[in-house]
Amino acid sequence: MTNGPISLGQDPFDALLSEKARAVEDALDKLLPRPDGAEARLIEAMRYAALGSGKRIRAFLVLAAAEVFHVSSAAALRVAASVECLHTYALVHDDLPAIDDDDIRRGKPALHLAFDEATALLAGDALLAFAFELLSAPETHADGFVRSELVLELARASGPRGLAGGQMIDVTAEPDDLNIGQFMRLQRLKVGTIFAFCCEAGAIMARASNYHRHALQAFAHDMAMAYQMSDDLLAVTRVAANDASQPNMRAAREGLSGRTTFLGLMGADRARDNSWA
Amino acid sequence: MTNGPISLGQDPFDALLSEKARAVEDALDKLLPRPDGAEARLIEAMRYAALGSGKRIRAFLVLAAAEVFHVSSAAALRVAASVECLHTYALVHDDLPAIDDDDIRRGKPALHLAFDEATALLAGDALLAFAFELLSAPETHADGFVRSELVLELARASGPRGLAGGQMIDVTAEPDDLNIGQFMRLQRLKVGTIFAFCCEAGAIMARASNYHRHALQAFAHDMAMAYQMSDDLLAVTRVAANDASQPNMRAAREGLSGRTTFLGLMGADRARDNSWA
Numbered sequence: 001m002t003n004g005p006i007s008l009g010q011d012p013f014d015a016l017l018s019e020k021a022r023a024v025e026d027a028l029d030k031l032l033p034r035p036d037g038a039e040a041r042l043i044e045a046m047r048y049a050a051l052g053s054g055k056r057i058r059a060f061l062v063l064a065a066a067e068v069f070h071v072s073s074a075a076a077l078r079v080a081a082s083v084e085c086l087h088t089y090a091l092v093h094d095d096l097p098a099i100d101d102d103d104i105r106r107g108k109p110a111l112h113l114a115f116d117e118a119t120a121l122l123a124g125d126a127l128l129a130f131a132f133e134l135l136s137a138p139e140t141h142a143d144g145f146v147r148s149e150l151v152l153e154l155a156r157a158s159g160p161r162g163l164a165g166g167q168m169i170d171v172t173a174e175p176d177d178l179n180i181g182q183f184m185r186l187q188r189l190k191v192g193t194i195f196a197f198c199c200e201a202g203a204i205m206a207r208a209s210n211y212h213r214h215a216l217q218a219f220a221h222d223m224a225m226a227y228q229m230s231d232d233l234l235a236v237t238r239v240a241a242n243d244a245s246q247p248n249m250r251a252a253r254e255g256l257s258g259r260t261t262f263l264g265l266m267g268a269d270r271a272r273d274n275s276w277a
Numbered sequence: 278m279t280n281g282p283i284s285l286g287q288d289p290f291d292a293l294l295s296e297k298a299r300a301v302e303d304a305l306d307k308l309l310p311r312p313d314g315a316e317a318r319l320i321e322a323m324r325y326a327a328l329g330s331g332k333r334i335r336a337f338l339v340l341a342a343a344e345v346f347h348v349s350s351a352a353a354l355r356v357a358a359s360v361e362c363l364h365t366y367a368l369v370h371d372d373l374p375a376i377d378d379d380d381i382r383r384g385k386p387a388l389h390l391a392f393d394e395a396t397a398l399l400a401g402d403a404l405l406a407f408a409f410e411l412l413s414a415p416e417t418h419a420d421g422f423v424r425s426e427l428v429l430e431l432a433r434a435s436g437p438r439g440l441a442g443g444q445m446i447d448v449t450a451e452p453d454d455l456n457i458g459q460f461m462r463l464q465r466l467k468v469g470t471i472f473a474f475c476c477e478a479g480a481i482m483a484r485a486s487n488y489h490r491h492a493l494q495a496f497a498h499d500m501a502m503a504y505q506m507s508d509d510l511l512a513v514t515r516v517a518a519n520d521a522s523q524p525n526m527r528a529a530r531e532g533l534s535g536r537t538t539f540l541g542l543m544g545a546d547r548a549r550d551n552s553w554a
Binding site: 033037038039041042043046089093096098099116117118119121122123124125126128129130132133135136137143144145146147148149151152154155156158159160161162163164165166167168169171172173182185186189 | 310314315316318319320323366370373375376393394395396398399400401402403405406407409410412413414420421422423424425426428429432433435436437438439441442443444445446448449450459462463466
């Protein structure tokens with residue numbers, strides 16, 4: 001078994017991904033508040049979690065879809081930064097002892113270990129609120145309708161019928177509880193709704209037709225499934241190769257046992273056939 | 278010492294407050310999602326925390342200010358419900374062991390005890406996201422600019438330079454750390470910014486001038502200080518009277534020791550002179 005069939009692509013795509021990730025990193029650095037005042041610790045924590053690493057897949061989707069619709073890159077970068085703030089909040093709260101109790105995130109100590117639990121909790125909250133501040137500010141789009149539509153879609157994607165709902169199922173479901181249909185719905189809520197927002201945002205900013213918005217949503221949901229299957233396959237491959245260079249082996253081990261994955265439900269061969277390899 | 282000088286008012290005001298609280302309760306009941314699907318537990322937790330009690334002071338401010346500007350009560354109730362979702366999220370996360378570790382909230386077990394910590398964390402997150410979903414939906418206002426402006430102001434009020442920032446200071450500051458100016462800034466972030474949003478929302482919905490918006494903001498910040506001082510005074514009065522009927526004596530005790538309060542900084546007499554008695 002090699003990494004070949006399930007790698008995300010060769011050099012040109014990786015280079016594009018890196019270029020966009022750098023642009024998003026710069027945007028986040030400029031847009032996030034600077035530590036100042038008695039609340040400086042909170043802002044340091046927000047920046048610790050949001051800056052410095054991350055694949056920025058969600059931001060990449062925002063930027064790519066926005067280019068299709070010729071949306072200005074400055075506006076698209078604000079939306080991309082907003083999605084990364086939202087994604088970071090979800091990781092920070094997911095890593096807390098009450099949920100996954102993870103020690104390492106993006107190759108460095110999880111926020112609640114680098115700071116403390118109270119700060120991680122509040123920094124996650126603040127990143128979630130800040131994601132909506134970014135979207136709703138006039139700098140994101142001149143048209144208030146577009147801004148409110150972006151907020152509405154991201155709020156739905158992250159609320160009880162989106163990310164938060166998916167996390168709830170993930171926390172409560174035992175590995176044997178879920179059949180393939182229920183597991184796909186979990187992935188749809190936990191990953192698909194945010195991917196759908198990322199792909200749809202460019203169409204919203206360009207005031208494209210509902211036809212285009214729905215087509216992008218459907219594409220995004222399929223891609224989110226493929227992405228999750230690839231992630232599972234990579235985790236298994238890494239564990240099989242005993243690749244100690246991976247900073248977060250806990251996530252990798254979950255690919256083999258303890259947690260429901262696409263692999264457990266459909267087997268590696270079917271997952272690979274269905275993934276975007 | 279009696280409750281007289283610091284009660285919030287006599288019958289007519291109390292009756293109005295109760296009437297508005299019932300209207301907000303009805304609106305929240307209708308607007309919050311219904312438990313359904315594998316994520317039902319999350320929605321049950323959101324409803325447990327948000328429904329059934331609460332003074333609804335913030336909602337009252339939204340409704341009162343909206344009436345001044347002749348905003349439709351249906352629209353104002355959606356904004357009032359949004360603010361109560363946001364306020365409930367803050368209480369739920371504040372009660373978690375990592376922050377205040379409170380057992381009782383609004384006369385019943387805190388959410389993390391009635392459910393569990395993971396559910397309380399996620400339900401708080403979902404309530405925060407849902408607050409923005411309510412504001413940005415077309416049912417709240419026909420004008421997208423108004424909706425995005427409501428979102429922007431609530432996001433700012435709840436983020437690192439608002440509620441979350443105030444909570445961070447509250448968590449980290451030792452009682453002797455803060456002078457009166459620093460303590461007033463803490464209260465301004467933690468209570469004042471949300472009160473300001475509540476009072477300003479009616480003006481935003483009516484597209485009133487910036488003059489009116491700023492006047493309402495200034496009024497709200499003053500009132501938030503008076504509200505907090507009254508709260509401190511009531512806590513001391515209850516502890517002095519050893520009033521065991523108060524469900525949350527922990528909060529009351531803090532009025533006397535351990536935590537920075539207006540009373541500790543300026544003394545009860547000055548606080549009473551400055552409060553809205």
